[in-house]
Amino acid sequence: MTTEALALHQHASHCKNCDATTSGNFCPQCGQATHLHVPSAREFLHEFLAHYVAIEGKLWQSLKLLLFKPGLLTREYIEGRRVRYVEPLRLYLSFSIIFFALIKFSGVEIMELGDTEAPRTRPAVTAPATAVDATLARTSAELSDSERQLVAQAGELNPRVGKGVERFLTLPGKQKSEAAKRAFFAYAPYAIFLLMPVFALYLKVLYLGSRRRYGEHFLFALHSNAFAFLMLSLFIATPGSWDFLRLVFLVWLTFYLPTAMRRVYGGSRTLTALRWIALMLFHLSSVVATVVAVVGVALFV
Numbered sequence: 001m002t003t004e005a006l007a008l009h010q011h012a013s014h015c016k017n018c019d020a021t022t023s024g025n026f027c028p029q030c031g032q033a034t035h036l037h038v039p040s041a042r043e044f045l046h047e048f049l050a051h052y053v054a055i056e057g058k059l060w061q062s063l064k065l066l067l068f069k070p071g072l073l074t075r076e077y078i079e080g081r082r083v084r085y086v087e088p089l090r091l092y093l094s095f096s097i098i099f100f101a102l103i104k105f106s107g108v109e110i111m112e113l114g115d116t117e118a119p120r121t122r123p124a125v126t127a128p129a130t131a132v133d134a135t136l137a138r139t140s141a142e143l144s145d146s147e148r149q150l151v152a153q154a155g156e157l158n159p160r161v162g163k164g165v166e167r168f169l170t171l172p173g174k175q176k177s178e179a180a181k182r183a184f185f186a187y188a189p190y191a192i193f194l195l196m197p198v199f200a201l202y203l204k205v206l207y208l209g210s211r212r213r214y215g216e217h218f219l220f221a222l223h224s225n226a227f228a229f230l231m232l233s234l235f236i237a238t239p240g241s242w243d244f245l246r247l248v249f250l251v252w253l254t255f256y257l258p259t260a261m262r263r264v265y266g267g268s269r270t271l272t273a274l275r276w277i278a279l280m281l282f283h284l285s286s287v288v289a290t291v292v293a294v295v296g297v298a299l300f301v
Contacts, residue, residue, distance in 0.1 A: 062086040066227050070256050071263030074220045078264075088222040092196075095229040100189050102236045154300070164300030183298035184291070191294045195286055196221050202282045206275045207265055220264055224257055231256075 015022050020029035027034060062085045065073040073085060086094075150169070155162025168176065200218040207217070231253040238246050258276040262269065 071260035092222040092226040099229040183295045187294045
């Protein structure tokens with residue numbers, strides 16, 4: 001046997017990763033391919049798209065069920081047909097990242113905290129003070145009575161929070177909006193993601209007696225919220241002149257969840273509607289309260 005043939009035989013019969021004996025295209029011990037080469041730029045790009053953006057055949061299969069067959073993707077996963085679809089967590093994370101990126105870069109106004117009052121004159125400073133103290137005294141003195149009361153109430157809870165609220169209120173309106181937006185985009189995605197277990201818990205409570213495990217409710221939560229992020233992303237990306245298409249997205253977003261709930265959990269239309277209303281009230285209240293709390297901590301602490 002020649003040297004080149006021997007090297008090829010050793011390359012094909014031993015795994016370079018774990019040195020296990022192999023007889024096929026993949027190592028039976030660790031799963032690594034036995035025939036390796038330095039990947040081309042095209043192969044690098046394909047690997048990135050396939051593993052991180054999930055642009056592959058099973059993405060389109062997953063999207064078809066997610067968009068047009070409410071709840072069927074969840075049922076497929078529960079019944080064991082999984083390898084043909086994108087993993088639920090990857091699907092949720094992909095669409096949530098796209099949604100928040102669109103909000104951030106599309107110019108959609110999340111909150112506007114501009115000054116609505118007429119400019120107030122600064123009171124004269126009679127007592128000598130350092131430059132920093134004088135500046136704080138002037139800006140603090142410009143606060144309205146209601147704002148001073150808010151600062152005092154926050155200070156009673158925690159002196160540090162009180163200082164943070166005062167510092168925020170003395171900012172110009174534009175800087176307030178910018179600070180609030182920075183805090184929103186920095187922490188809101190994490191807050192909403194952490195509410196997925198709570199969403200699943202609401203489902204668990206609403207469907208007591210269904211004998212479904214918590215993991216099944218969590219799976220449904222990932223799929224239904226992935227759909228919501230996708231619809232909202234399409235709504236934002238659609239030009240404002242296409243009002244009819246935007247209306248279609250909103251209508252489908254409204255009726256999608258109860259349809260999916262009935263397909264996955266069963267039950268009458270009336271009972272499903274009541275559960276859907278309760279679920280929306282609980283979940284939206286949790287989202288608003290959590291986002292406000294997280295953004296508030298980021299701004300004031």
